[in-house]
Amino acid sequence: MKTSDLGLISRIVINDDHKAYGKLVLKYQSEVRGLLIKLTHGNKFLSDDLAQEVFIRAYKYLRSFKATASFSTWLYRIAYNVFLDSRKSSRETDSIENYDFLEEENKDADAIIDIQNALKVLNDNEKASVLLHYEKGFSHSEISKIMNMPLGTVKTNILRAKEKLRKYYNYEHN
Amino acid sequence: MNITDDFDKFLEEHFQNAKYDIKDEGFSEKVISNLPNHRDSSVKRNIILFISCIFSLIIFIVAGGSQPIISSTIEIINKSSHLLIPSVTSLIVFISFALIIAVATGLRFNRSTF
Numbered sequence: 001m002k003t004s005d006l007g008l009i010s011r012i013v014i015n016d017d018h019k020a021y022g023k024l025v026l027k028y029q030s031e032v033r034g035l036l037i038k039l040t041h042g043n044k045f046l047s048d049d050l051a052q053e054v055f056i057r058a059y060k061y062l063r064s065f066k067a068t069a070s071f072s073t074w075l076y077r078i079a080y081n082v083f084l085d086s087r088k089s090s091r092e093t094d095s096i097e098n099y100d101f102l103e104e105e106n107k108d109a110d111a112i113i114d115i116q117n118a119l120k121v122l123n124d125n126e127k128a129s130v131l132l133h134y135e136k137g138f139s140h141s142e143i144s145k146i147m148n149m150p151l152g153t154v155k156t157n158i159l160r161a162k163e164k165l166r167k168y169y170n171y172e173h174n
Numbered sequence: 175m176n177i178t179d180d181f182d183k184f185l186e187e188h189f190q191n192a193k194y195d196i197k198d199e200g201f202s203e204k205v206i207s208n209l210p211n212h213r214d215s216s217v218k219r220n221i222i223l224f225i226s227c228i229f230s231l232i233i234f235i236v237a238g239g240s241q242p243i244i245s246s247t248i249e250i251i252n253k254s255s256h257l258l259i260p261s262v263t264s265l266i267v268f269i270s271f272a273l274i275i276a277v278a279t280g281l282r283f284n285r286s287t288f
Contacts (some may be wrong), residue, residue: 134189
């Protein structure tokens with residue numbers, strides 16, 4: 001964990017410093033929103049709502065944060081739980097796809113949409129495992145902490161996801 | 175290198191290429207404006223605690239609970255000044271009272287630190 005994160009967290013916990021929390025949100029918003037937008041199949045409005053819930057929940061429970069894990073690992077764990085809660089509730093995750101923001105931000109929209117479509121062949125756990133591993137660079141054991149799953153289950157999820165994605169990309173024939 | 179390793183590399187590159195930064199565009203401000211205020215709830219808690227303490231203290235004094243503590247304290251001071259040993263009862267009352275105060279203060283201190 002970076003010292004600056006710890007310093008900011010201390011200021012928030014001791015002084016209820018909203019400005020310090022603003023800095024943390026600014027630092028991690030792109031990562032969290034990026035993960036949620038992929039988990040919700042490009043639904044920007046829903047993913048932003050969920051991301052807001054993530055940061056509010058993180059603020060509420062910041063006192064229970066133990067510096068033994070990194071702040072980002074802890075935050076991703078909350079993000080995954082918020083996503084699962086939204087799946088349990090009536091909110092649909094794949095009803096509205098909105099990729100306009102990609103063009104506004106001048107990104108390679110085709111590559112991103114291709115990934116979004118590929119992720120549709122995976123279930124929620126496989127999708128989250130694959131994103132955390134290949135995009136965010138977390139190890140299997142870190143993913144098991146984030147998703148609160150046994151290490152073996154995470155490995156199985158990634159293995160199954162790879163098989164499905166291999167079929168999707170027709171990789172053997174390349 | 176086998177197919178699995180190649181495919182791992184393919185996926186890694188594919189996901190990394192599709193990675194992008196999302197501009198804040200007021201997101202942080204929106205989060206901050208919706209944050210619950212810890213300080214408000216803490217102030218409310220302290221007010222309730224303070225009123226409860228005052229109320230308990232009044233009942234304690236009215237019920238005559240303060241009398242043994244005052245007499246024990248006076249006895250300990252008087253006997254100590256004459257280099258005499260105070261009675262066991264006075265000592266027990268005084269130590270018990272001191273312990274209650276110490277524990278209450280300690281709990282309060284622990285709650286207010288990270």
